[in-house]
Amino acid sequence: NAGVTQTPKFRILKIGQSMTLQCAQDMNHNYMYWYRQDPGMGLKLIYYSVGAGITDKGEVPNGYNVSRSTTEDFPLRLELAAPSQTSVYFCASSYAILYGYTFGSGTRLTVV
């Protein structure tokens, strides 16, 4: 099915480890986003991209990096994981904002 695919769905990291959260969409959307959702809270924007080769910081970018080499893929890199990065991470894409974002199913990350 067309949509936004996130992998992995679950991950446990030790403090100081690094990992990459994968996000791919097959809808040819230019805009892609990474959000995090802490327990009982709304979503906060980490990074976003308006097209291949273009990325920019959101509200909470510290501790993360992104790249956008293709229209389809928008991976999120965590360097030196910290307990404060325990969260659910959502990737999303959009063609035109009128139709809202299409979200991936999320990655639940625990840092211990």
Place this chain on the structure above:
Amino acid sequence: AQKITQTQPGMFVQEKEAVTLDCTYDTSDPSYGLFWYKQPSSGEMIFLIYQGSYDQQNATEGRYSLNFQKARKSANLVISASQLGDSAMYFCAMREGKSSGDKLTFGTGTRLAVRP
């Protein structure tokens, strides 16, 4: 100041009744869009409805309608004829202006429980 405020952390509604979830927003930009998303216990985010700041009529999508009161800066979600499957977390979100990226700012959400 909070850009999106949802003052109801949790609500109950009886099955088949209507319920209103509150959302107020803060922006000085004349061009903006307002969204509602549903997040069931399974965790996915489901787009429900959109209202543009220049739209003359309130948006409707099936059992969902958005009560848009521009002067009060409110964008309440009305769910008619509640169903058990409507039990979920509901988020209000706003996009401001024509800035690049079409970024959404989310509220903290309202958890709705539908009683049989």
